[in-house]
Amino acid sequence: MNSSFRPPVASAPCLLGSDSDDLIHYSVAPAEVALLNGLSHAFGICLNENQDNPEARFLSHLASLFQQQRVDPETPLEKHDRPWGNVYLVQYGILRLFRESPAGKVAVHHFFSEGDLIWPVFGRSRTVRNTLCLTSVLPATLWVADFAAFRSAIQSYGDGQWHKFALVLTEEIAELTSMREYRKHTMSARERYQLLLDEYPELIKRVPDNQLASWLGVVPATFSRLKTAFANQNKTP
Numbered sequence: 001m002n003s004s005f006r007p008p009v010a011s012a013p014c015l016l017g018s019d020s021d022d023l024i025h026y027s028v029a030p031a032e033v034a035l036l037n038g039l040s041h042a043f044g045i046c047l048n049e050n051q052d053n054p055e056a057r058f059l060s061h062l063a064s065l066f067q068q069q070r071v072d073p074e075t076p077l078e079k080h081d082r083p084w085g086n087v088y089l090v091q092y093g094i095l096r097l098f099r100e101s102p103a104g105k106v107a108v109h110h111f112f113s114e115g116d117l118i119w120p121v122f123g124r125s126r127t128v129r130n131t132l133c134l135t136s137v138l139p140a141t142l143w144v145a146d147f148a149a150f151r152s153a154i155q156s157y158g159d160g161q162w163h164k165f166a167l168v169l170t171e172e173i174a175e176l177t178s179m180r181e182y183r184k185h186t187m188s189a190r191e192r193y194q195l196l197l198d199e200y201p202e203l204i205k206r207v208p209d210n211q212l213a214s215w216l217g218v219v220p221a222t223f224s225r226l227k228t229a230f231a232n233q234n235k236t237p
């Protein structure tokens with residue numbers, strides 16, 4: 001096939017191991033681009049052609065603190081009773097933030113996915129009094145940096161930069177947490193399940209039901225009943 005007649009779609013990844021002339025190869029952005037894009041998004045810095053300005057140098061210094069790490073599903077990354085030591089940028093995959101009681105009862109608080117920057121927001125989690133755990137739900141490709149080095153790089157970038165950066169996420173988390181609590185107190189499980197479908201359609205497809213149940217605040221049997229009821233409802237014409 002002549003290249004001028006090639007359709008603008010790539011061949012299926014399962015074919016890319018073979019050597020046919022008909023296969024369409026697109027160059028893949030280097031992994032570091034995902035890291036830089038994630039950091040530029042988190043700091044509200046627009047990266048352009050000019051790499052020689054203070055903002056671009058700051059991002060590239062921050063990026064140099066990160067190492068890429070691939071992890072299997074159910075890999076513990078941070079654990080309660082230990083200081084939370086790292087900051088993570090998710091390139092691919094899903095992680096869950098949860099608490100676990102001494103008797104093994106788990107409460108899932110949050111799922112993080114592609115593009116999320118995860119770090120120990122609250123002072124307590126940076127000490128041995130940390131009560132939060134972070135674990136991969138799926139195989140994940142992460143960028144990992146030491147939290148103290150990350151914070152010190154932001155602090156040395158400019159006066160008040162760390163507080164500016166931290167405040168945005170702290171406000172976001174406070175709002176999410178209070179909204180979750182409010183919904184739990186004022187809405188039925190059915191209404192909350194509907195919101196889960198509307199607001200997080202991707203999570204429903206990727207995260208195991210028992211973890212979604214914990215996040216929604218229902219027992220797995222209730223979650224399964226809701227799932228079946230909604231599936232049947234969507235089937236009826």
Ligand SMILES: Nc1ncnc2c1ncn2[C@@H]1O[C@@H]2COP(=O)(O)O[C@H]2[C@H]1O
Pocket residue numbers: 097109110118119120121122125132173174177
């Ligand atoms: N590093 C973090 N990233 C995102 N959410 C967090 C983080 N630390 C705490 N939280 C959430 O913020 C909530 C604050 O109230 P809780 O301690 O009950 O539960 C906490 C988690 O749900």
